[in-house]
Amino acid sequence: MKVKVIVTLKSGVLDPQGKAIQQTLNGMGFANIKDVRQGKYFDIDIDGSDEQKAKLTAEEICKKLLANQVIEDFKII
């Protein structure tokens, strides 16, 4: 089954790419864009049909590899 994971920087952690995107958008005329935070999206296909089990696996791989919890949070959707 498919599991989707979003990894984002924790609030307060500097995001220079997000900042550059925001400034570019402002420069393009989107004056109302106040902040942009860039993240990562993972589309994961896990063998099996047990949703609960798949989510537990996803959580484990987020903690062990996909997110660095010093600076990043993850969300399984």
Added chain:
Amino acid sequence: MNSSVIIFPGSNCDRDMDVALKKFGFKNKMVWHDDNELPKSDLIVLPGGFSYGDYLRCGSIAGKSKIIQSVINFANSGGLVLGICNGFQILTETGLLKGVLQQNKNIEFICKNIFVKVNSSENKFFENINKDILELHIAHNEGNFFCTEDELKSLEDNNQIAAYYCSSDGKIDDKSNPNGAIKNIAGIFNEKKNILGMMPHPERMIDQSLSGEDGSIFFENLLKNF
């Protein structure tokens, strides 16, 4: 003294490190990341480069490679481990060192000579070093050291900060901070100080005609401390 340099796909400072270690008298071996066993070593070096193309996060994939468990066991038993640049990033990803190397504050790849002030000499790497401001080279996109306030406090309290970016006369200020690293931190130790991770490349500063020789001071001193 026996050293081993680990090669990951995308490492590109492995041979420079090999040349540097041999120049100063280490018997060096190159070790492939997919091996399980380390040769008998007094020093393990994780070299600079772009292991696995910096995919996911710098050093994250290399941090899970086969040889890493042996490196972790070696480090936990007190063996000396040195991580330069990407090697430093790998060490933080394995959890052997605290913190993380984020993208440079100015979103630019930085390649230039900088100065660092050696902060802690109660360790095998810098003990008895006869110069405390070293001119070294940096070349990275993710060298902006970051850690939590609690981690920073424990790094400072245990004297685990190895070196700070500084001016040529040793001033540690914003102007001499190339990448936005918290408190100008260029390198840190683990608690026992047998693991050193730093962004600057001493192996690029071992030839007077090509660069400078402050890297030579580092390697000569390291060998003397064995």
